[in-house]
Amino acid sequence: MARLLFIDPNGEGLDLSWTAQANGHKVKHFIKDEPKSLNIGENIVPVVRDFKPYLEWADFVVLCDNVLYMKDMDRARENGVEVIGATSASVRLELDRSYGQELFKKHGIETIPYKTFEDYDDAIKYVKATDARYVSKPDDDKGDKALSYVSKSPADMVYMLERWKKNDKLHGRFILQEFVGGQEIAVGGWLSNSGFIGPWCENFEFKKLMAGDLGPNTGEMGTVLSYVNESALAEAVLAPLQDALLRTGHTGYVDVNCIVGDNGVPYPLEFTMRFGWPTANIQAALEDFTESVLSCVSKEYDFSAVTDTISIGACIAIPDFPYSHITRKDVTGIPIYGLKGRILNHIHPCQMMRCKSLPNNSLMGVEYEEMFATAGDYVMVVTALGKTVQAARETLYNRIERISIPNSPMWRTDIGYKLQTVLPKLQGHGFAKGCKLV
Numbered sequence: 001m002a003r004l005l006f007i008d009p010n011g012e013g014l015d016l017s018w019t020a021q022a023n024g025h026k027v028k029h030f031i032k033d034e035p036k037s038l039n040i041g042e043n044i045v046p047v048v049r050d051f052k053p054y055l056e057w058a059d060f061v062v063l064c065d066n067v068l069y070m071k072d073m074d075r076a077r078e079n080g081v082e083v084i085g086a087t088s089a090s091v092r093l094e095l096d097r098s099y100g101q102e103l104f105k106k107h108g109i110e111t112i113p114y115k116t117f118e119d120y121d122d123a124i125k126y127v128k129a130t131d132a133r134y135v136s137k138p139d140d141d142k143g144d145k146a147l148s149y150v151s152k153s154p155a156d157m158v159y160m161l162e163r164w165k166k167n168d169k170l171h172g173r174f175i176l177q178e179f180v181g182g183q184e185i186a187v188g189g190w191l192s193n194s195g196f197i198g199p200w201c202e203n204f205e206f207k208k209l210m211a212g213d214l215g216p217n218t219g220e221m222g223t224v225l226s227y228v229n230e231s232a233l234a235e236a237v238l239a240p241l242q243d244a245l246l247r248t249g250h251t252g253y254v255d256v257n258c259i260v261g262d263n264g265v266p267y268p269l270e271f272t273m274r275f276g277w278p279t280a281n282i283q284a285a286l287e288d289f290t291e292s293v294l295s296c297v298s299k300e301y302d303f304s305a306v307t308d309t310i311s312i313g314a315c316i317a318i319p320d321f322p323y324s325h326i327t328r329k330d331v332t333g334i335p336i337y338g339l340k341g342r343i344l345n346h347i348h349p350c351q352m353m354r355c356k357s358l359p360n361n362s363l364m365g366v367e368y369e370e371m372f373a374t375a376g377d378y379v380m381v382v383t384a385l386g387k388t389v390q391a392a393r394e395t396l397y398n399r400i401e402r403i404s405i406p407n408s409p410m411w412r413t414d415i416g417y418k419l420q421t422v423l424p425k426l427q428g429h430g431f432a433k434g435c436k437l438v
Helices: 014-022 070-078 088-095 097-106 120-130 154-166 232-237 239-247 279-286 289-294 341-346 389-400 419-428
Strands: 003-007 026-030 060-063 114-117 134-138 174-178 182-192 195-210 214-228 252-261 266-272 310-317 332-335 347-349 352-357 369-375 378-386
Touching: 003 014, 014 026, 014 279, 014 289, 014 347, 060 070, 060 289, 070 088, 088 097, 088 266, 097 114, 097 239, 097 266, 114 120, 120 154, 120 174, 134 154, 182 232, 182 239, 182 266, 182 419, 195 232, 195 239, 195 252, 195 279, 214 279, 232 239, 232 252, 232 266, 279 289, 279 310, 279 347, 279 378, 310 389, 332 352, 341 347, 341 378, 378 389
Parallel strands: 003 026, 003 060
Antiparallel strands: 114 174, 134 174, 182 195, 182 252, 195 214, 214 310, 252 266, 310 378, 332 369, 347 378, 352 369
């Protein structure tokens, strides 16, 4: 068994350390000492507020984030610490979108034309001059995520640019990328220090808060994914980059989000040089996630994932997600009922803790008992497996109905549903052949 130090400033990777601990590993989970993350992991895993004293203690350091402490991690690698995750060189591919796009082009992978801006007025003039539909995205780690926007028309894009200018949203570069109609799909792989290992992970994200892709972007409210031994998408946009990625020193998961155009061409949109949330939680339902992570740097561990099986997951949140403006006391310590028995195998804690609360039964003579509770508004991910998307969906939502949380829990009720129209189009172009609807 290994000693694992998880570097997780925002407290996103609780499920990883909880699982590693359950598998017999010794863990320390670093989370920043801030009000929003104060109770995450409490009484679940050993949480520490300073990672530096544990760098020598750990056999392996696992990065759950790729923005903070990157220089510290680069130095740790130079000093012989076995770090699994992004490097300063690899993270640039994700945070500097134009840099990432240039890597694709360098390897003969067709990309969507874009233009970089540092000034709203210049961007507004550009949209008016071209009279075209665009997608806006931040182009460095200073950019506001609110700048990620798919316009519905040139006028819509101009309106949003003017609104962002008025609200002073610009804190870094951003790009305007030509809109291309098609079907969105991502593919990822595990990169060891000698190359990609194991099968490919094809995945479909559901990013909007509400069913029907309505409401604000949340990052991700759920995902459908499967591991496949053969992936036409991976061969087109990820496998050709193996040597270039190895030169960055990156180990761990690498993902490329794409849109397959109506012409059948897969266009890479962006890198994810880290674990995805909740993608990692949903992958964990198909593999020993700790083994997968450690196999990237050590031959003592074996990567093994179930292939040709659908894994689906949905995020369970409480108000005021996704904005998280209210104080922690309003979203902390709320009991989560129903987490007993076999369902625990399908629960992936995010912002959770354990504390004493009233059980969900008669109050007559009942005392407080320790149970799982919320430690923020992004509470957990629930997963299910199936040979088809439909079978996995049915199991997922049956499980969610067995969980009860006071304070108006919310989740998307249509994860996977849109694949009824997306999959036939992708498969008509030769992609996502391993994903079955029914």
